[in-house]
Amino acid sequence: MANLSVELCGVNLKNPVIGASGTVGFGREFDEIYDISVLGGISTKGLTLEPRLGNPVPRIAESRGVILNAVGLQNPGVDSFIEKDLGWLKSKNVAIIANVAGRTLEDYAQICAKLDGLVDMIELNISCPNVRAGGMALGIKPENVFEVSKITKAQLKKTPLMVKLSPNVESIATNARAAQEGGADCISLINTLTGMAIDIERRKPIIANNTGGVSGAGVKPIAVRMVYEAAHAVSIPVVGMGGITCAEDALEFIMAGATAVQVGTANFTDTMAMPKIIQGLNAWCDKHGVKNLAELRDTLILN
Amino acid sequence: MKEVLATVLENKRIAENIQSLTFSTGEVIPVRAGQFLNISTGNGVHLLRRPIAVCKAEGENITICFQLKGEGTHQLALVPAGAKLSVLLPLGNGFFVKESEQKVALVAGGVGIFPIISVIWEYAPKGKQIHSYIGFRNRSAICCLDELEKSTALTVTTDDGSYGLHMNAVQAFVADMDRGNVPDVVLSCGPTPMLRALQAAMQQRDIPCYVSLEERMGCGIGACLVCVCNQTNGTHARVCKDGPVFNAKDVQL
Ligand SMILES: Cc1cc2nc3c(=O)[nH]c(=O)nc-3n(C[C@H](O)[C@H](O)[C@H](O)COP(=O)(O)OP(=O)(O)OC[C@H]3O[C@@H](n4cnc5c(N)ncnc54)[C@H](O)[C@@H]3O)c2cc1C
Ligand SMILES: Cc1cc2nc3c(=O)[nH]c(=O)nc-3n(C[C@H](O)[C@H](O)[C@H](O)COP(=O)(O)O)c2cc1C
Ligand code: FES
Numbered sequence: 001m002a003n004l005s006v007e008l009c010g011v012n013l014k015n016p017v018i019g020a021s022g023t024v025g026f027g028r029e030f031d032e033i034y035d036i037s038v039l040g041g042i043s044t045k046g047l048t049l050e051p052r053l054g055n056p057v058p059r060i061a062e063s064r065g066v067i068l069n070a071v072g073l074q075n076p077g078v079d080s081f082i083e084k085d086l087g088w089l090k091s092k093n094v095a096i097i098a099n100v101a102g103r104t105l106e107d108y109a110q111i112c113a114k115l116d117g118l119v120d121m122i123e124l125n126i127s128c129p130n131v132r133a134g135g136m137a138l139g140i141k142p143e144n145v146f147e148v149s150k151i152t153k154a155q156l157k158k159t160p161l162m163v164k165l166s167p168n169v170e171s172i173a174t175n176a177r178a179a180q181e182g183g184a185d186c187i188s189l190i191n192t193l194t195g196m197a198i199d200i201e202r203r204k205p206i207i208a209n210n211t212g213g214v215s216g217a218g219v220k221p222i223a224v225r226m227v228y229e230a231a232h233a234v235s236i237p238v239v240g241m242g243g244i245t246c247a248e249d250a251l252e253f254i255m256a257g258a259t260a261v262q263v264g265t266a267n268f269t270d271t272m273a274m275p276k277i278i279q280g281l282n283a284w285c286d287k288h289g290v291k292n293l294a295e296l297r298d299t300l301i302l303n
Numbered sequence: 304m305k306e307v308l309a310t311v312l313e314n315k316r317i318a319e320n321i322q323s324l325t326f327s328t329g330e331v332i333p334v335r336a337g338q339f340l341n342i343s344t345g346n347g348v349h350l351l352r353r354p355i356a357v358c359k360a361e362g363e364n365i366t367i368c369f370q371l372k373g374e375g376t377h378q379l380a381l382v383p384a385g386a387k388l389s390v391l392l393p394l395g396n397g398f399f400v401k402e403s404e405q406k407v408a409l410v411a412g413g414v415g416i417f418p419i420i421s422v423i424w425e426y427a428p429k430g431k432q433i434h435s436y437i438g439f440r441n442r443s444a445i446c447c448l449d450e451l452e453k454s455t456a457l458t459v460t461t462d463d464g465s466y467g468l469h470m471n472a473v474q475a476f477v478a479d480m481d482r483g484n485v486p487d488v489v490l491s492c493g494p495t496p497m498l499r500a501l502q503a504a505m506q507q508r509d510i511p512c513y514v515s516l517e518e519r520m521g522c523g524i525g526a527c528l529v530c531v532c533n534q535t536n537g538t539h540a541r542v543c544k545d546g547p548v549f550n551a552k553d554v555q556l
Contacts, residue, residue: 025526029544033304033524045528053539058519060529062375064348069521074528074539216350268521269343269350271306271391 002285003292004278006040008237008259009160009185011120013040013095015278016254016293020241020264021046021099021123021164022071026085027092033271038278041095043262044081046125047115048100049107051077061197061206065218066243067265068195070209073101073128078111086118097162101125105132109151117158124152127166127191127213139166139191142178149182160185162239165230167193172226173233180234188239188262189230190223216265219243224252231257231298245273247280257298304524305332309342309390311382312364318446322380323358325366326388334360336425337398337418337490337515337548341391341523342367344375345382353379354520354543356418356492357393359450365392368417368447394523395547398422398490398513400431407431408486409454410476410501412438415493418515420450422490427453434458434486436479438472438493441465473500486510490548495556502551512551518542 004015018041024030027042036042054074061068076084078100089096098119102108112122126139126148138144145163153161163179165172167190179187192213197206205211223242231238240258244250245266253261266273285293309326317323334357341352353375359366371377382388398418400407407426411419416437427433435454439445442465451457458475459467468475472493480486491501492515505512521529525544533555534540540549 023522023527025528029522029524029526033306054528054531057529057531059531060351060519060521062349062351065350067350067521069527069529071528074531217347265350268523268527269352270389271304271522271524 002282002290004281004285006260006294008239009121009162011095011160013260015040015281016260017250017274017278017281018043018095018097018239018260018262019267019274020262021125022069023264023267026081027089027094028085030267030271031092034275037093038275039094040260041097041120042089043097043099043123045075046073046099046101046128047075047078047081047111048073048102049078049111051075051080056208058206058208061212063197066214066216067268068197068207068212068214069192070207070212072209078114082114082118095120097121097123099123099125099164101128103129103131105148105151108148109155112152112155115159116156119159121160121162122152122156123162123164123188124148125164125191127164127168137166137168139175140169142174145175145178146182149179149184153183162186162188164191165189166191167222167226167242173229176230176233180236184236186237186239186259187230187234188241190219190226190242193219193222215242217243217245220249220252224256227253227258228256228300244277245269247277247284250277250281251284251296254293254296255298255300257300259297304391304394306389306391307332308387309365311384311386311388313384314380314382317368319443320371321368321444321446322371322376323366323368324379324382325364326390327363328365328390329363331363332392334365334393335397336421338393338395339418339547340365340367340394341520342379343389344378345386345388346378349375349378351521352389352391352523354394354523356421358417358420359424370414391523394543396545398515398548400426400488400490404487405432406486407433408476408489409433409435410472410489410491410493411435412472412493412497413440415491415497415515416447416451418492419490420447423450423453434479434484436460436472436476438462438475438497439466471497471500473497473504476501477504489513491515498551499556502556505551513548514551514554515547516542516549516554517547
């Protein structure tokens with residue numbers, strides 16, 4: 001039995017596997033299938049100030065090796081989460097990461113103020129359209145990444161701030177540095193890549209929103225490269241994700257510099273994906289004589 | 304709800320473009336009429352599992368029937384006996400017939416007949432009077448007649464009149480109701496235009512009517528909010544978890 005625990009901005013995770021935002025809800029449904037307290041953490045569905053109904057359906061499509069989604073942030077709102085779900089989630093003994101999203105910078109600040117001290121970490125989703133960026137995502141331009149990190153960090157007296165980077169950018173290293181300079185305690189990446197899938201009989205995009213976020217196994221090499229670049233551009237910890245389906249995938253991210261990982265789409269392919277990844281990490285460490293998984297972080301040897 | 308690695312026992316064509324697949328889960332998993340499962344296509348390039356109704360559950364063996372539509376169902380039709388497939392089941396709420404409801408009308412069309420067969424399977428032995436109105440595209444699409452004939456009364460229709468009555472299932476059902484054959488409850492599954500016609504036909508009548516909906520899915524268990532439908536009260540419901548069966552009065556089709 002290897003020691004899988006990792007420390008992330010002062011938060012102790014029993015293992016580095018975190019359920020990725022939007023794929024595990026608030027954890028309740030997966031808990032009907034396995035006890036989610038085996039997980040290192042849960043990142044919640046993106047929370048907004050007011051409840052949101054999200055996009056019309058279809059909200060999902062498939063392409064070989066990947067999926068596309070455009071849920072449009074359907075969620076009950078941050079107040080409802082605090083009132084109805086947080087207590088239950090706390091009883092599960094997993095690190096609780098509240099994923100938050102807003103239409104304006106003020107939205108982000110207000111949500112963070114509400115959640116400060118209540119959750120283990122805040123994860124900013126800056127990949128959604130924002131008024132400040134003229135309807136574009138805040139996560140694209142480094143100056144916007146800096147600004148949203150700064151304004152939210154100012155609200156967080158007790159809870160560490162994780163800024164989730166969008167991969168649809170010019171330089172992931174520049175944006176990673178912008179988050180750090182704005183005050184992020186750590187960063188996570190990658191959010192989904194923007195894509196499109198077409199039904200040629202109808203000559204229409206499959207997803208009602210036309211475009212959707214691409215995720216799943218096929219995006220992994222892009223994600224690993226970005227995690228590597230981001231991790232070597234900043235001094236704060238990095239949480240890696242994008243296409244992780246098994247322990248070996250998770251280890252690629254850890255060796256590239258990630259302290260912990262998130263698993264999203266794989267939960268749809270196999271509901272037990274995360275417990276299996278945790279078991280697999282343990283088996284790999286035992287087989288390779290690794291006592292502490294944390295020792296593997298950033299051990300990549302470049303050619 | 305359980306995640307299992309099922310063993311394929313039989314995979315055969317039963318009508319034009321319709322496949323019947325039986326697998327063993329290795330344990331008895333109770334499934335109610337109208338519930339569904341998520342099944343892998345057998346090819347790792349498909350990251351999403353396909354939602355398919357449970358047609359029959361006998362001991363450890365489950366049978367599903369599906370239409371060959373896109374890449375995934377064509378792939379699934381090729382899976383040989385002995386192969387392993389990951390399956391998540393049972394999912395959704397299913398159809399319920401109350402003690403007080405004796406006479407049950409089943410209205411189905413297209414692939415909607417498969418969950419409806421599970422209702423006949425569960426409720427015919429319980430002594431319910433089952434009147435089935437089943438629509439097919441044409442004669443070559445007809446399948447599962449032996450299962451459908453376990454109904455108390457069966458009316459088959461085809462869109463082109465090549466078999467049975469030349470009309471659709473809703474028209475056959477409404478005509479029968481107009482003749483005085485009024486059920487205590489109506490259960491239905493089929494293409495959205497069919498469900499819409501049924502919903503409209505039932506609007507003025509005081510007979511409970513339940514419809515089973517289809518939507519593209521991610522997780523299948525209620526976590527990802529991908530599969531929502533619009534409810535008449537302005538909120539969204541999850542087809543996979545709150546459905547797939549809804550009171551026809553509660554949903555906008
Ligand atoms: C609760 C439920 C029960 C169902 N029961 C049956 C059944 O018993 N027999 C049967 O033949 N069909 C059934 N369907 C429809 C079946 O899920 C689709 O025909 C199938 O997923 C198509 O997959 P594909 O790979 O051939 O198509 P593709 O177009 O290649 O699939 C791409 C993606 O879209 C999804 N998708 C495409 N069409 C549908 C659809 N109509 N509904 C939901 N997802 C879709 C697929 O699951 C996949 O994720 C059911 C659907 C639901 C929601
Ligand atoms: C259905 C779905 C919903 C998602 N919702 C959110 C969200 O609300 N907030 C967010 O930051 N990321 C969201 N994501 C992105 C994931 O958290 C993750 O960054 C991405 O899917 C890449 O990881 P994966 O390849 O393991 O899925 C969503 C992804 C999916 C598939
Ligand atoms: S498919 Fe995930 S909520 Fe229904």
